[in-house]
Amino acid sequence: MTINCKGRLIDLSIPKIMGILNVTPNSFFDGGKYNDESELLTQVGKMLSDGATFIDIGxxxxxPSxxxxSEEEExxxxxxxxxxILKHFPDALLSIxxxxxxxxxxxxxxxxxxINDISAGNLDESMFDVIAKYKVPYIMMHMRGTPQTMQSMTxxxxxxxxxLFYFSEKVNKARSLGISDLIIDPGFGFAKTLDQNYEVLRKTELFQLLELPLLVGISRKSMIYKSLNSSAKEALNGTTVLNTIALTKGAGILRVHDVKEAVECVQLWSKINL
Structure with a gap:
């Protein structure tokens, strides 16, 4: 499977890594770390040199909660x-x-x-029209409600x-508008209990029925550290374990905080599967 990013065909049959860059003061793991320009550029440079194909900026x-x-502040x-980032790294592929x-x-x-949309268009009915107009790859995630309400909708x-029904409807709508490059994200941690997250991971290979690239974003999430009675800071090893499982179940993109370790997962997975 391939996606077209600014005229570059990216082959996802060899899984790729998407590095997370939060420019927020309150993200659960790295909030407030990259508000300084030099720190931001240093982190982007590190992720790219470590092997990230994409940088996902939020x-x-x-x-949760x-x-x-506001849109203006965002x-x-x-x-x-x-x-x-694009001034200093003009070839970087930025996901928003x-x-x-x-x-x-x-x-x-x-x-x-x-564009990486946690709501798959549910929170802004104009999103699909923008994607169709600009013809960029579109990541559609599964979620119910909003970040403020989602954990009450499980x-x-x-x-x-x-x-699968949710994604089928979204894909049909996107195709009707001429959107061709679609990526599916199961939305681990979004409107799902801890046990539901693991049920979805256990059955992740079923999303291949949609015949679309699959993105998995598990990095340092509470489904890991709550299961281990630890913290997000201590969840790298658990992240690596679950990323490896996700690769065996068809993930084409791993969205992560720790790029080097995820790249190594893909390298070792490739030794067995390619």
């Missing part, structure tokens, strides 16, 4: 970061973590390559079956 924390951020945070169409539009016009009869 300016609105989507952790995260504070609301733009004020993210546009300077996009411009700064936003559910707002105006933020997506502004970032694409400033050189972003991918009642499923058959979670994976319902997720």
């Amino acid at each position: 300016a609105y924390s989507s952790r 995260a504070e609301f951020v 733009l004020d945070r993210i546009i300077p970061a996009v411009q700064l 973590d936003t559910f707002r169409s105006e933020v997506a539009k502004a970032c694409i016009e400033n050189g972003a390559a991918i 009642n499923y009869e058959d979670i994976v079956k319902e997720m």
Whole structure:
């Protein structure tokens, strides 16, 4: 499977790494660390040299019960970061973590390559139109509600079956608008209990029925550290274990805080599978 990023075909049959860059003061793991320009550029340079294919920039924390951020504030945070990164790393493929169409539009016009939408268009009905107009790859994640309400919306009869139906509807809508480059994200930690997260991971290979690239974002999440009675800071080993499992179940992109370790997962997985 391939996706077209600014005229570059990216082959996801060999899994790729997406490095996380939060330009927020309140992200669950690295909030506030990269608000200084030099620190931001140092981190981007490190992730790229460690082997990241994509850098995913977020300016609105989507952790459970995260504070609301206005569209203006999100733009004020993210546009300077996009411009700064592409000035120093013009070949970088930037993914924008936003559910707002105006933020997506502004970032694409400033050189972003991918839009990563936690709501798959549910929180902004104009998002699909923006993606169709600019013809960029679109990551559609499964979530119910909003970051403020999602953890109260975990009642499923058959979670994976319902997720497959959710994605099927989203794919049909996207295709009807001429959107070709689609990526599926199961949304670990979003409107799911700890046990539901592991059920989804256990059955992740079923998402291959959609015949689309699969992104898995498990990095340092509470499904790891709550299971181990530890913390996000102590969750790298658990992240590596679950990333490896995700690779065996068809993940084409791993979205991570720790790029070097994820690249090593892919390298060792490749020894067995390629």
